[in-house]
Amino acid sequence: xxLRRDRVHILSASRSERSRISSADYHFLNSRVFTEIVSYxxxxxxxxxxxxxxxHMAQFCTREEITVLFDQLLRRHQKNKMxxxxxxxxxxxxxxxxxxxxxxxxxxxxxxxMNTDSSMETRLRLILEAARFPTPEVNPHFxxxxxxxxxxxxxxxxxxxxxxxxxxxxxxTGESWLTQDSMKAIAFMNSGGLIIPVxxxxxxxxxxxxxxxxxxRSLRRQRMRLSGRQRAGYAALFEKT
Numbered sequence: 001x002x003l004r005r006d007r008v009h010i011l012s013a014s015r016s017e018r019s020r021i022s023s024a025d026y027h028f029l030n031s032r033v034f035t036e037i038v039s040y041x042x043x044x045x046x047x048x049x050x051x052x053x054x055x056h057m058a059q060f061c062t063r064e065e066i067t068v069l070f071d072q073l074l075r076r077h078q079k080n081k082m083x084x085x086x087x088x089x090x091x092x093x094x095x096x097x098x099x100x101x102x103x104x105x106x107x108x109x110x111x112x113x114m115n116t117d118s119s120m121e122t123r124l125r126l127i128l129e130a131a132r133f134p135t136p137e138v139n140p141h142f143x144x145x146x147x148x149x150x151x152x153x154x155x156x157x158x159x160x161x162x163x164x165x166x167x168x169x170x171x172x173t174g175e176s177w178l179t180q181d182s183m184k185a186i187a188f189m190n191s192g193g194l195i196i197p198v199x200x201x202x203x204x205x206x207x208x209x210x211x212x213x214x215x216x217r218s219l220r221r222q223r224m225r226l227s228g229r230q231r232a233g234y235a236a237l238f239e240k241t
Contacts, residue, residue: 008135037082050082051091058101058108062127066101066108071122076139077113085114113138118167121154123203128155131213133220136164141239144191151184160223161193162216168200189238194219 008024038047048056051125054069061069075084095102111129116122116138119124129135136155142163143149156163185195196215202208226234 001045001186028035045089051088055091055095055099055101055105059102060101060104063104063107063111064123068103068119068122069110070108071116074114074116076117080206088112090199096139115139117152117154118166118168120200120203121164124164124166124198127213129210129224131216135215137238141235142188143239144187144237149187151180151187153184156236156238157220157223158192159235160220160226161188161191161229161237162196162219163188163193163224164196164198166198192234193237194223 023093035049036049051072054066054073057069059067071090073088074080074085088109092105095105099105111126111134113122113125121138125136125138134157136157138155139152139212140156140158142153142156152178153163154165165185188195196212196219202212
């Protein structure tokens, strides 16, 4: 089953509800669905909570895309955050096995991470995991040797001082953002770090994705030769959370 783009899809808490609108479809989720009432123009509209909606989408999306949705619930910035890990864990663990997409939802829950910033960073992290790399740290706080810096790297292998920075057009083209990105890169590289810039095309084009994976594998192989003392020194560049 796929969602039709030409229709409005509504999540229902009751099997008896059916749409009277020709351009809308109702979907029943046979699990706990939390709703709130929103009144508009004298009409009461029940709106499902974000977790219910994301769980319902598991029957239509890949497990990777459900992970993207779960990560979106757990954003780093409070204004974008819609849930916390414990609440999501409770809802996922209570899912009956017969719920459509429950296996994908559980897989996504095991692979989602708190404090993400963007969906593309999540996709990059999943690509690295699929290539059998260790899961990188999400938004590690780079402070330098004496705490003189205050930057968050998108993803990083902290003890190897390898960081990934997603180059999104929306947030990285303004003058202030370009200046900050440059300052971050210079500070990190001056501390001995390596930065791998990543674009949307590298995550969607298979040949470009392969080159990215090969680059990560080569850099990790080089950095794995570092001594334990050197790795500890690189790890100390990041603030412990």
